[in-house]
Amino acid sequence: MNARTAPRPILFTLAVMLLSSAAFALETAEKKLDLTFPVADGATLKIENLLGSVEVRMLREPGPVRVEARVVSEGKTAEDATGLVAGVELLRKTADGVETVHVAFPLDSNSMFRAPKEGLKGIFSRWTAGLMRRGSSAVEYGGRDVMISKDRKAAGLAVHLTVRIPSDMSTSIRQGVGSIDVRFVRGDINIDTDAGTVDVISCFGNLNLSAGEADVRVASLQGGSLSVETGGGVMELEGINSKQVVLNSSAGLIQGSKLDVDDIQVNNLAGDVSFIDLVPVNMDVRTGSGDIDVAFRIRKARNAAIRSDSGNVVLRINEQLSFGLIAETKKGEVKLLGMNLELLEQDGLTGRYKAGSGGVDVTVNAPGGELTVRPYDAKRIDLMSKR
Incomplete structure (x- = not known):
């Protein structure tokens, strides 16, 4: 074969590709x-x-x-x-x-x-x-x-x-697929979407959000209530000051930081949950098959319950505070890292502990996994990577 003619099939292929690309120009x-x-x-x-x-x-x-x-x-x-x-x-x-x-x-x-x-x-x-x-x-x-x-x-x-509204006006948004971005709004907000992204930033009012498969980010929100429901997207919360927070997800990651709330209820069927600087009065965090990592300040807490049916739980609390712990794990054990907890009673796979003089009970159920209790240190916490 002549060396000079060898590249021709390649050049011909490139020419066909270029013609095909031009044919698809819109x-x-x-x-x-x-x-x-x-x-x-x-x-x-x-x-x-x-x-x-x-x-x-x-x-x-x-x-x-x-x-x-x-x-x-x-x-x-x-x-x-x-x-x-x-x-x-x-x-x-x-x-x-x-x-x-x-x-x-x-x-x-x-x-x-x-x-x-x-x-x-x-x-x-x-x-x-x-x-x-x-x-x-x-x-x-x-x-x-x-x-x-x-x-x-x-x-x-x-x-x-692009929508501009007066102050204190309630807004309802319904979009099939795409991006929704709400910022610097004072008034109640209701959002319903099937897929895409939702960002609600620096708003004052109640927020109700049904996001389907969309990724959700809520930051710097003050209001009476926050409700977010997703099917499989990532849910990110930061700087939330609210009386009631309800978060539901079928499979996505839920993560948050700087949450000062009276009541928080979290239910994630098949995803991880991770919180930094959570300051609740009443807390109920549950996941089916995901892991839970919660760093919370217990000073206002009256009720605190955490459950992962088949995942592991990491609980981070200030080691200088007094509190009680009721823990159920797969092996009936609790891993303590830098924490001093006294075992008061062991009943099968469930143990009752206290730190200091005791106080509000934190109930953790991890029947299919492990529980690790370590000191609260937000600087050392790494939120779980998005999946």
């Missing part, structure tokens, strides 16, 4: 919509979006609600892309003290959508990463079942909302 289109309207005192704002993002901020001065929408699309032809954005409307409805802003997608002509690639080299934002791994997500929107997918045959269409 056309894009974009348009902007907006709404501005006054609201009565005590009114609730409801925002509905299928795919994209929602950003909510509080107005610096009293004024009307302002909604801006950026609609982006992709299509095989410029006509296809333009047709998709043309089919999106921003609708407003008022009923029973609720102002509803609804993003109307072209559901009559499409039942499957995907997130358009925006930016150089088609870089996807963080909220689409999980969807890209799963492949698709079925959501209910506008009374219809809609599929959000990465399939190239799906309509490439997303709507990004």
